[in-house]
Amino acid sequence: MTLEADYRDFRDNIRRFAQTELAPRAAELDRSGEPPHQVHQAAAKLGIPGLPYPESYGGGGADIFAQCVAMEEMARACASSALSLGSSWILSAVVDFGSKDQQDRIVPQMVAGEARSAWGLTEPKGGSDLMAASTKATRTGDGWIINGVKRFITNGGWADWYMVFARTSEKRFGLFLVNKADPGVSFGAQEKKMGMRASPTSDVILDNVIVPEWRLLGDPERGAEYINKALLKSRMQMSAHALGIAGAALTEALRYTKERVQFGQPVADFQLVRGLVADMAIKVEAARATLCSACELYIGGDPAAKTQASIAKVLCSDAAMAVTTDAVQLYGGYGYLQDYPVERMMRDAKVTQIWEGTNQIHRLMIAKDFYERV
Ligand SMILES: Cc1cc2nc3c(=O)[nH]c(=O)nc-3n(C[C@H](O)[C@H](O)[C@H](O)COP(=O)(O)OP(=O)(O)OC[C@H]3O[C@@H](n4cnc5c(N)ncnc54)[C@H](O)[C@@H]3O)c2cc1C
Incomplete structure (x- = not known):
C-alpha cells in the first residue's frame, strides 16, 4: 500500500x-x-x-x-x-x-488471540450462487437448530467460532455464531491443496446443532445484507493479501535477475527481461493504486467503494497469478524447483482468483454497475 x-x-x-x-x-x-x-x-x-x-x-x-x-x-x-x-x-x-x-x-x-474464527458460506453445491445456500436454521423455543454442510472452510477445525450463513425462511437468511464445541458440529478431512498449505481447509458439518438465541447476529431475515457488507470489507483485505504475494514475487525476481549471469552479464541487463519486469511492476502498482482508492472510498462512506473493491480484487489477484508466473519464468529452471520461494508463491497465488467471489463473478458485477451508470 x-x-x-x-x-x-x-x-x-x-x-x-x-x-x-x-x-x-x-x-x-x-x-x-x-x-x-x-x-x-x-x-x-x-x-x-x-x-x-x-x-x-x-x-x-x-x-x-x-x-x-x-x-x-x-x-x-x-x-x-x-x-x-x-x-x-x-x-x-x-x-x-x-x-x-x-x-x-x-x-x-x-x-486476546484466545479464539480463532472462520466463516461458513460455501456449500458442496456451490459458492458463487450464495443465495442458493441450503443450510437451514429452524427456530426452536429458545434458539435455533442448524443443519447443513459448509465446504472449503478456511480454519475449518482450527477455528473456535464459525459465522454460519443459513436459511431462516424460504427467501431469507440469518448469520449464526457456531462454536466448535457445540454438539453436532464436526469437520471433514483437511483438504489437500495446491497452495496455501499451512492454512487448514475443511468441511464444517452441522448436524442438528442447537444454537442459543444470543448467537444469532442481528435480524434473522437480514443475513444476506450483513454478509454482503462483511464481504465488501474482506474483499479489500484479500485483495491486499494477493497484492502481498505479487509484490513478494516481484522482489524475488528483481533480486535473482541482478545476480544471475548469462552471456557474461546479469540477466537483468537484457532488454527482454527488463520489459517483463516492467510489466510485472506495472501490474503490482496498478493493483495497489486501485486498492488504495477502494479503501479511501470505503472510509469516506462512498457507495462506489463496492465496485472499486471488485476491480481491486480482480486486479490484485490477476497480478498475483501473472507476476508469480513471470517470476518463475525469470528464475529459469530453478523457478520450477521447490527450493526457491517463487514456486510456492505461484501455487499460493492461484486461489486468490477463485475465492472471495471468483474473478468471473466480480467481472459480472463490475459490468453490471458500469451499464447502470449510462
Ligand atoms: C483454499 C480455499 C479456501 C476457501 N475458504 C472459504 C471460507 O473460508 N469460507 C467459505 O465460505 N468459502 C471458502 N472458499 C470457497 C470459495 O469462496 C469458493 O470456492 C468460490 O466462491 C467458488 O465457488 P465454487 O467453488 O462452488 O465454484 P462454482 O461457483 O461452482 O464455480 C465454478 C466455475 O463457474 C464459474 N461461474 C459460476 N457462476 C458463474 C456465472 N454466473 N458467470 C460466469 N461464471 C460463473 C466460476 O467463476 C468458476 O470458474 C474457499 C475456497 C478455497 C479453494
Missing part, C-alpha cells in the same frame, strides 16, 4: 514482525501443511488478531486501510500464515451487526 506518514510506523512494525516471524517459517509450513501455531502466538503478542476490533475492547481500532497494509505485509512474507491470521478478523461482523451482549462475550476472546 502507498502510505501517508501516519501509517508508516504501523507498516514498519508489521513488516518487522512478518519478516521475523512469518518469512523464515513459510517454506517449512508449506512442506508440512501444519497450521501456523507459533505464528499465531507471536501475532497475538503484537495485537494482530485484534487489529480491526474497537480500542474500547483492547483492539487495534485499525481502519480498512491499516488492515490492508497489515495483510499485504504478512502475505508478502507467508501467504498461508497471513490467511490464517486474517481469518480472526471475520468476527468484527459482531461489532458491525451484533448486540452489546454479543460483543462483550465474543470480542475480548478475539482481541
Whole structure:
C-alpha cells in the first residue's frame, strides 16, 4: 500500500514482525501443511488478531486501510500464515451487526488471540450462487437448530467460532455464531491443496446443532445484507493479501535477475527481461493504486467503494497469478524447483482468483454497475 506518514510506523512494525516471524517459517509450513501455531502466538503478542476490533475492547481500532497494509505485509512474507491470521478478523461482523451482549462475550476472546474464527458460506453445491445456500436454521423455543454442510472452510477445525450463513425462511437468511464445541458440529478431512498449505481447509458439518438465541447476529431475515457488507470489507483485505504475494514475487525476481549471469552479464541487463519486469511492476502498482482508492472510498462512506473493491480484487489477484508466473519464468529452471520461494508463491497465488467471489463473478458485477451508470 502507498502510505501517508501516519501509517508508516504501523507498516514498519508489521513488516518487522512478518519478516521475523512469518518469512523464515513459510517454506517449512508449506512442506508440512501444519497450521501456523507459533505464528499465531507471536501475532497475538503484537495485537494482530485484534487489529480491526474497537480500542474500547483492547483492539487495534485499525481502519480498512491499516488492515490492508497489515495483510499485504504478512502475505508478502507467508501467504498461508497471513490467511490464517486474517481469518480472526471475520468476527468484527459482531461489532458491525451484533448486540452489546454479543460483543462483550465474543470480542475480548478475539482481541486476546484466545479464539480463532472462520466463516461458513460455501456449500458442496456451490459458492458463487450464495443465495442458493441450503443450510437451514429452524427456530426452536429458545434458539435455533442448524443443519447443513459448509465446504472449503478456511480454519475449518482450527477455528473456535464459525459465522454460519443459513436459511431462516424460504427467501431469507440469518448469520449464526457456531462454536466448535457445540454438539453436532464436526469437520471433514483437511483438504489437500495446491497452495496455501499451512492454512487448514475443511468441511464444517452441522448436524442438528442447537444454537442459543444470543448467537444469532442481528435480524434473522437480514443475513444476506450483513454478509454482503462483511464481504465488501474482506474483499479489500484479500485483495491486499494477493497484492502481498505479487509484490513478494516481484522482489524475488528483481533480486535473482541482478545476480544471475548469462552471456557474461546479469540477466537483468537484457532488454527482454527488463520489459517483463516492467510489466510485472506495472501490474503490482496498478493493483495497489486501485486498492488504495477502494479503501479511501470505503472510509469516506462512498457507495462506489463496492465496485472499486471488485476491480481491486480482480486486479490484485490477476497480478498475483501473472507476476508469480513471470517470476518463475525469470528464475529459469530453478523457478520450477521447490527450493526457491517463487514456486510456492505461484501455487499460493492461484486461489486468490477463485475465492472471495471468483474473478468471473466480480467481472459480472463490475459490468453490471458500469451499464447502470449510462
Ligand atoms: C483454499 C480455499 C479456501 C476457501 N475458504 C472459504 C471460507 O473460508 N469460507 C467459505 O465460505 N468459502 C471458502 N472458499 C470457497 C470459495 O469462496 C469458493 O470456492 C468460490 O466462491 C467458488 O465457488 P465454487 O467453488 O462452488 O465454484 P462454482 O461457483 O461452482 O464455480 C465454478 C466455475 O463457474 C464459474 N461461474 C459460476 N457462476 C458463474 C456465472 N454466473 N458467470 C460466469 N461464471 C460463473 C466460476 O467463476 C468458476 O470458474 C474457499 C475456497 C478455497 C479453494
